[in-house]
Amino acid sequence: MENAVQSLDGGGVFCEPCALAIGIFDAVHKGHQHVLNAAKDFAAKNGAKAFVLTFYPHPSKVLGGEKAGGCPLIYPADVRAELLLDFGMDGVFFKDFTPEFASKTPEEFFGFLMEKFPNLKCVATGENFRFGVRASADVKVLKELAGGSGVETISVCGVLDGGNFVSSTRLRKALQDGDMQSFYEMSGRNYFCRGRVEGGRKLGRTIGFPTLNLKAFGECKPKFGVYASRLQNLDTKEIFCGVSNVGVNPTVGECAPVLETNTFDFPDFGEGANIKVELLKFLRGEKKFASINDLKAQIAVDKENANKFFRVCGC
Ligand SMILES: Cc1cc2nc3c(=O)[nH]c(=O)nc-3n(C[C@H](O)[C@H](O)[C@H](O)COP(=O)(O)O)c2cc1C
Numbered sequence: 001m002e003n004a005v006q007s008l009d010g011g012g013v014f015c016e017p018c019a020l021a022i023g024i025f026d027a028v029h030k031g032h033q034h035v036l037n038a039a040k041d042f043a044a045k046n047g048a049k050a051f052v053l054t055f056y057p058h059p060s061k062v063l064g065g066e067k068a069g070g071c072p073l074i075y076p077a078d079v080r081a082e083l084l085l086d087f088g089m090d091g092v093f094f095k096d097f098t099p100e101f102a103s104k105t106p107e108e109f110f111g112f113l114m115e116k117f118p119n120l121k122c123v124a125t126g127e128n129f130r131f132g133v134r135a136s137a138d139v140k141v142l143k144e145l146a147g148g149s150g151v152e153t154i155s156v157c158g159v160l161d162g163g164n165f166v167s168s169t170r171l172r173k174a175l176q177d178g179d180m181q182s183f184y185e186m187s188g189r190n191y192f193c194r195g196r197v198e199g200g201r202k203l204g205r206t207i208g209f210p211t212l213n214l215k216a217f218g219e220c221k222p223k224f225g226v227y228a229s230r231l232q233n234l235d236t237k238e239i240f241c242g243v244s245n246v247g248v249n250p251t252v253g254e255c256a257p258v259l260e261t262n263t264f265d266f267p268d269f270g271e272g273a274n275i276k277v278e279l280l281k282f283l284r285g286e287k288k289f290a291s292i293n294d295l296k297a298q299i300a301v302d303k304e305n306a307n308k309f310f311r312v313c314g315c
């Protein structure tokens, strides 16, 4: 396939034999990985492609979940697609989740799959997968509909962590609580933010702590505060340990949420560099200090605390 990430909203029809994993896959956690592996295994054994059908925005935005605001996505859609391709999927297909799409009957939903993927061989989901108007259909209905078209269905059993199902909802909670260890355990990777370094007010260098700034968060932001972090220049692959603040800088006048990283060896790149910052351990909450000097003194303590973390855990 020429472009591994495609929209299903144009007139395109994808004729390759394929296994299709279906879901939102926000943060591609360990439960999602189980579903993706099922699609990959089927595809490998049957000479098919392993594709993903995913949706944007989160269906809860349309269906009115989480107090009608919808579930905030952990990662932007381009990062989700990248995680899915990195996991070894052959293609990622996005469908606009509109009220009209949400109102499809289970039969219409399955008809849509067959229209877009006429050579569909297998649909892989979790056992808790629901679809069709008002999420009325489950994997049993999917099996019946698919069976009629000679399509196999695989519904993998739920992956647990600490006795509960791993879910993007739990990952969002971990992120909002600053519980980076749980985020790591459930997703299999550290939370990260990636994008181009953006200019700040250039105050950091005047107080002895220059920072590289990113604003490319998903909708769900990490708990505001200070973290031991690891920064990678995605162009040169160099890695730096450091300390990051996520927040709005209340001490120096509020700004839009920003992730600022002060690395221990200040690298020789700046605005426009393509970087990734992983948040490894929450150290403290963001505070409004009485003076810049108090903030400076605290950042020195933060750096020492981050250093202690790296001495134990490595960078
Ligand atoms: C490790 C670290 C901790 C920080 N903690 C706070 C804080 O608790 N409160 C706050 O208002 N700003 C905090 N900041 C943000 C500073 O206010 C900000 O880096 C400084 O004003 C420079 O901003 P600039 O990048 O726009 O130049 C922190 C920054 C770093 C690097």
Ligand SMILES: Nc1ncnc2c1ncn2[C@@H]1O[C@H](COP(=O)(O)OP(=O)(O)OP(=O)(O)O)[C@@H](O)[C@H]1O
Residues within 6 Å of the ligand: 022, 023, 024, 025, 026, 030, 031, 032, 034, 035, 071, 124, 125, 126, 127, 128, 129, 130, 156, 157, 158, 159, 160, 165, 166, 167, 168, 169, 170
């Ligand atoms: N813990 C899990 N174990 C196995 N499969 C899962 C698990 N969680 C989700 N799935 C399956 O992975 C696919 C994508 O899941 P989806 O992202 O829609 O749900 P989720 O992770 O529970 O998200 P949310 O918490 O936002 O509802 C679906 O087919 C779903 O059934």
